[in-house]
Structure formats: structure tokens, C-alpha cells
Amino acid sequence: xxxxQPLLTVSNLTVSFKNKGRNVNAVxxxxxxxxxxxxxxxxxxxxxxxxxxxxxxxxxxxDSKHTSVKGDIFFNGTPLPTIPNTNRFKSQRISMIFQDxxxxxxxxxxxxxxxxxxxxxxxxxxxxxxxxxxLDLLRQVKISSPESVAPQYPHxxxxxxxQRIMIAIALAGEPELLIADEPTTALDVTIQAQILQLLRQLxxxxxxxxxxxxxxxxxxxxxCHSLAIMLEGNIIEKGRVKDIFAGPLHPYTRGLLDSIPxxxxxxxLKAMAPPxxxxxxxxxxxxxxxxxxxxxxxxxxxPELREQEPGHFVRCFTPGGLS
Amino acid sequence: xxxxxxxxxxxxxxxxxxxxFFPRPKKxxxxxxxxxxxxxxxxxxxLVGESGCGKSTTGRMLVRLMPPTSGKIYYQGEELxxxxxKQMLPLRRNLQMIFQNPHGSLNPxxxxxxxxxxxxxxHRYPFSNRAKRIRELMDYVGLSQTSMDRYPAEFxxxxxxxxxxxxxxxxxxxxxxxxxxxSALDVSIQAQILNLLMDLQKELGLTYLFISHDLGVVNYISDRxxxxxxxxxxxxxxxNTLYRRPLHPYTKILLASxxxxxxNQTFKAMAWDTxxxxxxxxxxxxxxYNRCRERLDICSRQKxxxxxxAQGQSVACHLFNx
Amino acid sequence: xxxxxxxLVQHPTGIIGIILVLFWVSVAILAPMLAPPQDPDNAYMMxxxxxxxLPNPPNGQSPWGTTSGGYxxxxxxxxxxxxxxxxxxxxxxxxxxIGALAGGVCAYYGGILDGVCMRIVDLFMGIPFLIAVxxxxxxxxxxxxxxxxxxxVFGWHRYARMMRSEVLVVKExxxxxxxxxxxxxxxxxxxxxxxxxxxxxxxxxxxxxxGRMVLVAASLSFVGIGAEPGFADWGQxxxxxxxxxSGIPGAPFYxxxxxxxxxxxxxxxxLGWTLLGDALGTxxxxxxxx
Numbered sequence: 032x033x034x035x036q037p038l039l040t041v042s043n044l045t046v047s048f049k050n051k052g053r054n055v056n057a058v059x060x061x062x063x064x065x066x067x068x069x070x071x072x073x074x075x076x077x078x079x080x081x082x083x084x085x086x087x088x089x090x091x092x093x094d095s096k097h098t099s100v101k102g103d104i105f106f107n108g109t110p111l112p113t114i115p116n117t118n119r120f121k122s123q124r125i126s127m128i129f130q131d132x133x134x135x136x137x138x139x140x141x142x143x144x145x146x147x148x149x150x151x152x153x154x155x156x157x158x159x160x161x162x163x164x165x166l167d168l169l170r171q172v173k174i175s176s177p178e179s180v181a182p183q184y185p186h187x188x189x190x191x192x193x194q195r196i197m198i199a200i201a202l203a204g205e206p207e208l209l210i211a212d213e214p215t216t217a218l219d220v221t222i223q224a225q226i227l228q229l230l231r232q233l234x235x236x237x238x239x240x241x242x243x244x245x246x247x248x249x250x251x252x253x254x255c256h257s258l259a260i261m262l263e264g265n266i267i268e269k270g271r272v273k274d275i276f277a278g279p280l281h282p283y284t285r286g287l288l289d290s291i292p293x294x295x296x297x298x299x300l301k302a303m304a305p306p307x308x309x310x311x312x313x314x315x316x317x318x319x320x321x322x323x324x325x326x327x328x329x330x331x332x333x334p335e336l337r338e339q340e341p342g343h344f345v346r347c348f349t350p351g352g353l354s
Numbered sequence: 355x356x357x358x359x360x361x362x363x364x365x366x367x368x369x370x371x372x373x374x375f376f377p378r379p380k381k382x383x384x385x386x387x388x389x390x391x392x393x394x395x396x397x398x399x400x401l402v403g404e405s406g407c408g409k410s411t412t413g414r415m416l417v418r419l420m421p422p423t424s425g426k427i428y429y430q431g432e433e434l435x436x437x438x439x440k441q442m443l444p445l446r447r448n449l450q451m452i453f454q455n456p457h458g459s460l461n462p463x464x465x466x467x468x469x470x471x472x473x474x475x476x477h478r479y480p481f482s483n484r485a486k487r488i489r490e491l492m493d494y495v496g497l498s499q500t501s502m503d504r505y506p507a508e509f510x511x512x513x514x515x516x517x518x519x520x521x522x523x524x525x526x527x528x529x530x531x532x533x534x535x536x537s538a539l540d541v542s543i544q545a546q547i548l549n550l551l552m553d554l555q556k557e558l559g560l561t562y563l564f565i566s567h568d569l570g571v572v573n574y575i576s577d578r579x580x581x582x583x584x585x586x587x588x589x590x591x592x593x594n595t596l597y598r599r600p601l602h603p604y605t606k607i608l609l610a611s612x613x614x615x616x617x618n619q620t621f622k623a624m625a626w627d628t629x630x631x632x633x634x635x636x637x638x639x640x641x642x643y644n645r646c647r648e649r650l651d652i653c654s655r656q657k658x659x660x661x662x663x664a665q666g667q668s669v670a671c672h673l674f675n676x
Numbered sequence: 677x678x679x680x681x682x683x684l685v686q687h688p689t690g691i692i693g694i695i696l697v698l699f700w701v702s703v704a705i706l707a708p709m710l711a712p713p714q715d716p717d718n719a720y721m722m723x724x725x726x727x728x729x730l731p732n733p734p735n736g737q738s739p740w741g742t743t744s745g746g747y748x749x750x751x752x753x754x755x756x757x758x759x760x761x762x763x764x765x766x767x768x769x770x771x772x773x774i775g776a777l778a779g780g781v782c783a784y785y786g787g788i789l790d791g792v793c794m795r796i797v798d799l800f801m802g803i804p805f806l807i808a809v810x811x812x813x814x815x816x817x818x819x820x821x822x823x824x825x826x827x828x829v830f831g832w833h834r835y836a837r838m839m840r841s842e843v844l845v846v847k848e849x850x851x852x853x854x855x856x857x858x859x860x861x862x863x864x865x866x867x868x869x870x871x872x873x874x875x876x877x878x879x880x881x882x883x884x885x886x887g888r889m890v891l892v893a894a895s896l897s898f899v900g901i902g903a904e905p906g907f908a909d910w911g912q913x914x915x916x917x918x919x920x921x922s923g924i925p926g927a928p929f930y931x932x933x934x935x936x937x938x939x940x941x942x943x944x945x946x947l948g949w950t951l952l953g954d955a956l957g958t959x960x961x962x963x964x965x966x
Contacts (some may be wrong), residue, residue: 076540114422217405220567224611224621249570253621276617290545291615292574295597300574302546305512334457434847446859459850463872472868492759494743 036108038240039065039208044102044148046083046092049297054099056312057083059264062336065208070234072255072272074248074287076306080264081244085210088242089127095288107207107287126201132193136185143169143181149203168199173229184308191222195229202233212244227254248291252276263317266336270343282322305338310346316347324349358392358428359529360416365389365425367411377576385411385642388425390660393529398555398562399591400576402569408585409565416563417449418595420441424457429529439520447477454534460506462519466517467502473524486655491520493552495663519550523558531563536571548575554647569612579668581605584641591667593597603648603668641674648673687784696948697923704757711754720755721906731920731934741933743916745905748931753941755908759820760945763893764886767827772882774828775835780874782836783843784866794840800833809892810901818904822895831889838881842874849873875904876956883953887946894942910945 056133058080065071074083086092087100094100104111106124113316129135137145143165150161169177172195174316185193194214201209213229215223231254234241249271251258259269260283268281279285286303304321307313315322319329328348336346345351367386372586386408400411414420416427418434427434429445453459460469470488479487492498495516506514515535522530530579532551536544552575554560559566566572572579579596581589581604589602613621639654640646646653652672660670669675713719724746731857732742738751792859812826825864846852847870855865890910896902897911899917905912917934926928 077541079537137408190544220569220610221404224613227621235450243457248541249615252615252617252619253613273617276615287541288615292545292548292570292608293616294570294573294612296592297574300545300549300553302549303542305510305543305546351445414853419853419857443859445859449857451854452852453854455850459854461851461855461869461873472855472860476859476864479845518854521858525858 037064038067038069038115039063039242040103040105040108041088042103042105042150044084044087044089044104046080046101047099049097049099055263057086057187059312060264061261062268063259063269065240065242068238068240069257070255072251072258073242073244073261074246074251075259075261076246076287078263078306079261079305082212083264085127085242085244085263086210089125089210091215113232118160124203124207125207126206128194128197128201128209128214130216132197133185135197136193136277138185141182141184141190142193143183146181146196146199146203149200153204163169164201165199168203169324170194171202171233172196172199173225178334189222189227194218198226199226200234202237202239206239209239210242210244213246215250216245216247219308230254248287260287265317265346266344267318267346268344269336270340273345274340278351280339280343281347281350282324282351283320284316286321357395359430360563361392361428362412362416363390363426363428364606365412365415365427365455366423367408367420368423379582384585386415386422389582389585389587391580391587391590393527393561393563395561396555396559397577398564398575399581400572401563401565401582402572403582404567406584407582409582410533411449412582413533413563413565415477416529417451417531418446419451428461439444442666447473447526450522450525450527450530452515452518452522452530452532452535454537456518457506459518461508464564465503466500467503469517470521471507472522472600477525479525487524491523494523494557495520496552508614510543511539512546515543515547516537516550519547519554523554526558527560527562529561531565533565534567534660535564537566537568544571551575569608570614581608586641586670587670588642589667589669590660591669595664595667599667601663601674601675602642602671603641603646607645681966687955687958689951690959693948693953693955695943700757700945700948701761703754704761705760706719707754711748712837713751713752713755718907720759722755723751724748724906731917734933740937743845743913743934744920745906745916747916749890749905749913749937750813750923752908752913753937756910756913756941757945758901759907759909760890760893760942763820763824764829764890764949764955767824767831767889768885770828771831771885772835772878775832775837776839776871776875778832779836779839780843780866780871783840783846784870790840793836797833800830801831801837805830806880806895808883809896810899813896813901816899820893820903820907820909820937823896827889830884831958834880834885835878838877839874842877846870846873861904880957880963881952883956884950887949887953891942891946910938910942914942 041061043065044061046060047054047329069121073081073084092098092100094267116179125235136142145166146163146168147158150156151158156164166177166181169180173178174192174195180188185196188196198291213214213228216228218226227250230241231327233239243250245251254271257270258272258275259266260268260281261344262283268275268279268284268349273283276288279288286301289301290303292300307320315330315332316322316334319325322329326348334348339345339350366384367388369383369385371381371383389412390400401412403409405437410672411420415422417515422435424437429449432445434445450601464472467488470491471484474484474487488502489498492500497516497520504518505578509517535551536547539547548571551562553559555562564572564575573593576593578590578592580587581596581602583604587599589596589605597609639660640649640654643649643653650672656672658670659670660668660673662668663674708719710921714723715721724730725742725748726746728746729744731744732738732746734741738748738750740753742748778793782790809823810828812829815823816822816825837850852865852869855869859870892916894911897909900915903909903912904908914935915937917931920931920934922928
């Protein structure tokens with residue numbers, strides 16, 4: 032296998048939901064690639080399709096009467112079917128962590144047993160061996176007394192603790208990719224810092240690539256190597272975090288960065304035009320209604336994602352404000 | 355006489371958690387555990403802290419949505435806590451609140467017009483002027499183009515929050531408690547609402563208590579900030595001082611935990627590592643004792659009280675009050 | 677409202693429900709025309725063609741035949757629809773009003789009132805519904821009015837419980853706090869903000885219960901403790917057919933007309949209201965989702 036082959040390649044992913052006879056595209060012809068060992072942030076506001084993308088990648092979306100999933104996903108060079116496939120989970124190449132840890136854990140079993148189960152089912156281990164490994168894993172996610180935590184039920188633990196358990200379960204399968212969907216949104220800021228720190232340390236030791244989905248650009252800035260920004264089901268800018276924060280090329284990215292209050296700075300925020308309150312597709316660029324540098328062409332034609340600077344892609348006719 | 359609009363003194367709120375039907379030892383939760391501060395006319399006082407620290411309870415007690423267990427609240431020198439519900443009614447128009455959830459704070463079965471008319475009705479605003487007042491309110495919050503017979507479900511989150519702000523403004527209040535008013539909104543909308551609140555403050559001379567868990571937001575909008583931890587006010591300072599020179603160890607941790615949207619600033623929380631879990635505070639000592647890295651012997655025995663350290667900066671910590 | 681009506685019509689089982697309900701409502705309204713009574717002052721008493729103890733198959737005089745005792749089946753079904761509708765509506769409106777107010781007020785004000793009220797509800801929950809109604813009707817005697825009263829006495833607590841849990845949720849919502857903050861009176865908040873937002877599950881339960889009440893009344897009549905003899909009531913008509921259900925040797929369906937019409941009537945009536953209730957349920961569920 033080639034060395035420089037990307038870990039994950041998604042091309043032309045389209046996910047649409049049928050609602051009252053209308054098709055609504057949650058993800059619209061999205062293409063994305065992810066390198067080995069990288070932490071990629073997928074950012075966007077609510078309704079931009081970031082969670083749906085992650086669910087499609089993890090195979091959690093069924094192609095059914097109400098949902099259609101189209102496009103190709105290549106993982107390590109082999110195609111992943113876009114239909115849900117239990118085998119993909121058995122082999123556990125992709126693990127996922129969700130926003131609400133308490134809801135993602137089974138309330139009827141102790142947390143220790145839920146981690147053990149992964150070893151027993153996926154790796155066909157004996158109970159004793161699985162138990163030992165699960166305690167090890169709890170130590171790895173920085174739980175100081177795993178022996179006392181393992182026999183507890185999820186509701187007896189705090190939110191931050193449950194998220195650590197979720198991470199342990201995700202790691203138990205030794206995934207080749209970890210998808211974290213808003214993993215710290217439900218947590219307090221000090222606990223969020225601990226969880227982010229934990230994820231960062233785990234990434235250092237295991238080198239497991241992480242796809243981090245969040246609406247918080249602060250987390251992206253502190254935690255990710257590269258960043259893809261989504262708007263209305265599509266990626267509008269992608270590149271290294273440093274490049275994008277230093278010189279965003281898309282007016283939407285510019286607007287987002289200008290509207291975040293940054294600790295220690297008090298200059299007035301520049302508010303963007305509000306998102307449109309409609310799911311109907313628009314002609315041309317999906318941002319043209321809110322764009323401060325709109326041109327004639329933007330209303331008719333959808334721009335392509337182009338490499339404007341090395342490694343920095345943007346979907347805009349006037350990238351960086353060039354006129 | 356200073357220009358304090360709101361002053362609160364040793365405010366406390368206890369919730370009794372009754373377990374089951376039969377009398378059993380009651381469990382008492384001290385949501386707010388004796389706090390003092392004052393808010394000056396025309397300023398924005400930010401109240402920041404993590405979930406369960408009592409910041410929302412404090413906000414609700416200030417507008418008398420909840421009676422305090424003990425302690426006093428003064429509004430322009432009048433003691434609110436001594437007033438009956440009937441005596442409160444004329445004062446209520448001065449004390450308004452904006453809630454967190456733009457989906458929950460508007461009655462889904464009332465049209466925009468009905469929502470904005472309700473406070474005017476309750477306070478017997480002259481009937482002939484109501485329509486004009488409603489239009490004026492919609493102008494204030496930038497909704498003048500909207501038709502009046504639409505229902506909350508037809509509006510986006512940002513628009514709904516504007517409606518909620520318009521409703522709070524209807525009675526010409528002096529003081530508004532904004533409880534996590536932008537937390538449920540996307541960043542682009544959040545910035546608009548924050549700017550709107552700041553513009554309205556200038557235009558109408560409002561005083562805000564701005565409650566949020568988001569330090570970035572609180573820091574942006576507030577003049578002074580109070581930091582709460584487990585029902586206690588641990589530090590009060592003006593915004594810049596708090597950011598540049600935090601004194602309380604909890605304030606430091608809080609500031610260090612915020613991931614700043616700037617890749618050139620490093621995440622300070624890297625250095626900070628405390629065990630995860632529940633931290634039962636020693637009953638006699640400082641509530642932060644178990645998580646504190648700078649704790650002293652005295653901290654386990656005696657509760658620190660909020661004392662002024664420097665001009666306008668008060669802290670409740672034994673490190674500074676030996 | 678328009679939108680809701682549209683959503684209801686788009687619901688396929690909802691349409692069937694509405695059609696069935698509308699059908700029976702129109703039958704009930706048009707009863708005097710469809711089956712003119714012999715004695716207009718006593719229209720609910722079924723027309724009799726003689727006093728034969730044997731059922732009579734459909735013939736020119738009685739299009740759907742007669743039951744034993746000579747009661748006209750067609751007449752009974754038509755006028756029975758009125759009985760069913762009145763019984764269903766009266767019991768459900770009464771139980772829902774009593775229950776919703778009791779549960780709503782208790783939950784809204786809370787405290788001791790709530791505690792006492794809910795213990796009373798618990799008490800009623802502990803009484804087996806059918807047995808209680810049977811005891812009451814045996815004490816008071818036969819008659820539709822007594823059945824209705826018994827159904828009300830032993831039916832309101834369901835609404836009270838449902839309303840209570842609904843109000844407990846609604847009263848914590850921020851728009852209720854906002855109204856309080858404006859200075860609205862507790863009564864004003866209850867009737868303007870809490871009640872309208874807590875009613876939808878009650879309406880669903882009401883629709884389903886109209887059918888259910890009719891079913892209970894029919895079973896009471898079937899065991900012979902319901903309507904007085906000769907009263908146009910579907911349950912009673914089934915009671916009349918009890919001895920004939922098994923037919924005659926070699927022809928099990930010989931007396932089919934004694935039970936078929938009444939069974940179909942009860943079935944479609946109950947189904948109609950239940951489907952309508954289900955459709956209302958999914959509709960309100962969808963409404964709450966956004």
C-alpha cells in the first residue's frame with residue numbers, strides 16, 4: 032500500500048431526507064479526505080450537516096424509504112458501503128463518541144461490563160482477560176481508581192466521567208478512526224478542558240486519527256491540525272487550522288471568526304447576516320444571500336472547491352476578498 | 355449614597371429534596387450560600403460559573419421569581435424581599451428577565467402580537483397606545499418587517515430571542531436579568547444578539563445582570579464580573595482585571611480551561627490536572643478545597659469570606675485574607 | 677388550525693377515522709328520518725313487530741330482521757347510534773372536564789392540595805373499574821343515565837393523572853416564568869399559558885375514550901345490567917342475541933342477523949374514534965417536535 036494514501040476519502044456524499052414528499056439534502060455532494068494520524072475538525076453551525084456527515088461515515092444512516100445515502104467512502108483504500116453494515120462495526124475500524132454520554136451508555140449495565148463486552152464480542156476474549164484489559168483502559172482515560180468505578184452504573188457517575196467511559200469503549204476496539212461528535216458540548220468548561228486534554232494525550236500515544244465535530248471554533252483552534260468548515264451541507268473551506276485562522280478565504284469563515292467573542296478582547300463583534308430560515312435549495316452559491324462581497328456570478332453558479340493556496344481549499348469566486 | 359441599582363446582602367437559597375412520601379431525614383441543597391454584591395446603574399454585571407453553581411437561582415431571586423431562604427435584595431434602596439406579591443406588581447415592570455431557551459420562553463399558542471401585548475395588558479397600558487408601543491418594540495429589536503399574526507414556531511432561534519427581548523422591554527424596565535440569553539444560539543446569531551443588547555443598553559439606559567457559563571461571552575458584554583462556585587461568590591472584579599490578574603484559584607482554572615479561538619494562544623489547561631469525580635466539600639471549610647492546588651491548612655477548617663483586595667477586586671480565599 | 681386539519685387529513689388512518697366518526701354522527705342526527713319512530717315521545721324504545729320469542733330473518737317489514745322479542749334490528753342500530761354518541765360524548769366531556777381541572781389545579785398549585793388530590797386518585801385507581809360500575813348500577817338500578825353517572829364517577833381519575841403530569845412539565849417552562857415575571861396573576865397564567873399547552877394529550881385521550889366508553893357500556897348491557905329492556909342500545913341487542921349466537925345444528929350462522937349488525941356497528945364506531953385519537957396523537961407529536 033502506498034504510504035501517502037489518505038486514510039479516508041469521501042467523494043460526492045449526498046444524504047437526503049424525505050419529508051412530506053420533499054427531498055431535503057442534509058449533505059450535498061460533499062468530498063473530503065483525511066490523512067493518517069491527523070486530527071481533523073469539522074465545524075459548522077446547527078443544520079450545516081456536520082453530524083449527518085459523521086453518521087454517514089460511521090455507517091449509522093440507513094438507505095431507506097425516508098433517507099438516501101449516496102456517494103463513495105474509501106477507508107484505507109478499500110470502499111466502505113454506504114449502507115449500514117454490521118461487519119464494519121464488528122471489525123471496529125471506526126468508533127464514534129457522541130454528545131450526550133449518559134444517553135449513549137446503557138443504563139442497565141455497569142460501565143465496567145460495557146467496556147468488557149467490547150473485548151469479549153470483538154476480540155473473543157475470556158471474561159477474566161477482558162476485565163483486566165478494561166481496568167487498564169479506565170486507567171488510560173485517567174480514571175484514578177478504576178476498581179471502584181467499573182462496578183458503577185452510568186447514572187451514578189458525572190457527565191465528564193461518563194464521557195471518559197465512552198472514550199474507553201471507543202478505544203477498546205482499537206479503531207483506525209475515532210469520530211467525536213460534539214464530545215464536550217454537554218460538559219462544563221473545566222471538565223471540557225480535561226476531556227480535550229485526555230483526547231489529545233491519547234492521540235499522542237495511539238496516533239489514532241480523530242475527526243472532531245464541533246460548533247466551537249475555540250476547540251478547533253486548540254485541538255485540531257486541520258479544519259473543514261461546513262455550510263448548508265457542503266464544505267466551503269478546508270485547510271490547516273493556522274492558515275485558516277490567520278487568513279480565512281471564504282467570507283463565511285471570515286464572518287464566523289469575527290463573531291466569536293475572544294477572551295480578553297472587547298472590540299465590537301462584527302455580526303454576520305442571519306442564516307436563511309428555509310430548507311429549499313438556492314441557485315448559485317449557498318452563501319450569496321448573506322455575503323458582503325457578492326457578485327453577479329454568485330447568484331447563478333455554485334463555485335467549486337478549489338485549492339487557492341497550497342493545502343488551503345475554498346469554495347468561493349472571490350476568495351480572501353480578491354476582486 | 356452610591357449609585358447602586360441593585361444590592362443584595364447575604365442572599366441564600368436552600369432547596370429541600372424530599373425523598374418519598376414518608377418523613378425521612380431531608381436533604382438540603384444550598385444552591386446559593388450567602389452572597390453579597392451590588393450592581394450599579396447602567397452597568398452590565400456578569401455572573402459566571404459552571405452548571406449548578408447557583409447563578410441562575412440568583413438571577414431568578416433578583417426578579418422575585420423565587421423567594422430567597424434568607425438575605426435581602428434592594429432595588430433603588432427599596433427592600434424587595436420585604437414586599438408582598440401585590441406590592442411587587444408595580445415594581446415588576448422595572449425588573450425583567452430574558453431566558454435561555456428561545457424555544458421555551460415563548461408560548462407556542464400565542465401569536466407575536468399576543469405575546470408582546472400581554473405585559474401591556476397586565477400593567478394596564480392605555481389601550482389606544484398599545485399598537486404603537488408594539489411597533490416601537492419591534493423596531494427596537496429589528497423585527498419591524500415581520501407580520502404580527504405569526505406564531506413562535508414560524509421564527510428562527512435568533513428571531514425568537516429578539517421577540518423575547520422585545521417582550522422584556524415592553525414595560526420600560528430599568529434592570530434586565532439575561533439568563534444564558536445567547537447560549538442556545540449559533541455564533542453568528544449570538545454576536546447579533548450580544549450587539550443588540552449592548553445597543554439597547556446605551557439607548558435605553560438599561561442595567562443588566564448577564565448570566566452565562568461562557569467566559570468569552572461574559573467577558574465581552576460585562577463591565578464587572580462575579581465568579582460563582584458551589585453557591586458562593588468567589589471573586590468579583592472588573593472585566594479586564596479579572597482576565598489579566600485573576601486571584602482566586604478557581605477563577606484561574608476557569609480562565610485556563612477556555613479554548614481560545616486563536617491557534618497562536620496555547621491551551622493553558624494542559625498543565626492542569628485534577629482528579630475527576632465528585633468533590634464533597636469539607637463542611638467547615640472552603641467549598642473549593644478539594645479541587646484547589648494552592649490550598650492551605652486553614653482552608654479545611656474555615657470558610658473564607660469575600661474581601662476587597664485591590665481597587666474593585668474582591669476575592670474569597672485564604673491565600674489573600676490571612 | 678388550518679394546518680392541523682390538513683395534517684390530520686393527510687394521515688391515512690386519520691381519514692378512515694374521520695369518515696367512520698362522521699358516518700355515525702350523521703346516522704345519529706338523521707335517525708328520525710332513517711327510521712321514523714312509532715311513538716315520537718318514546719323514540720329510544722325499539723319498534724316491535726310482535727312478541728315472538730324467535731328471531732325473524734330480514735323481510736319486508738323489518739329490513740334487517742328482528743331479535744327475539746320482535747325488536748326491529750334496523751331501528752335499534754339507527755337509534756342505538758344516538759345512544760352511543762350521547763353516552764360517549766357526555767361521559768367523556770364530563771370526565772375530562774372534572775379530571776383535567778382537578779389534575780391541572782392540583783399540579784399547578786402543588787403542596788398539600790396536590791398530595792391529597794393524588795391520594796384520592798390513587799384510591800380510584802385501586803378500584804376495579806368494571807366491578808365498581810356493576811355494583812353501582814345494581815344499587816341504582818338499570819338505565820342509561822345511571823351507566824353514564826357510574827362511568828363518570830369511575831373514569832375522571834385517568835384524566836386527572838394525565839393532566840397532572842402534563843401541567844407539571846408545562847409549568848416549569850420558561851414562558852410560564854416569563855409571564856410570572858411580567859406580573860401575571862396565578863389564575864391568568866393557569867388559563868392563558870398552562871392549560872392550553874397541556875390539553876393536547878387530553879384531547880387524544882378523549883377521542884379514544886369515546887369509543888372505549890361505548891364499549892364498556894355495551895358490555896354492561898350485554899351482561900344485562902345496562903339499559904332498560906327495549907332501549908335502543910347496541911349492547912342490549914347483543915344481549916338479545918346471546919341465545920342464538922350458536923345457530924342451529926348444522927347451520928351455525930343461522931341467526932347471523934341477530935348479532936352481525938350490532939357487532940359491526942360497535943366495531944366501526946369504536947374503531948373510528950380510536951383511529952381519530954391515534955391520528956391526533958401523531959399530529960400533536962409532530963407539532964411538538966418542532
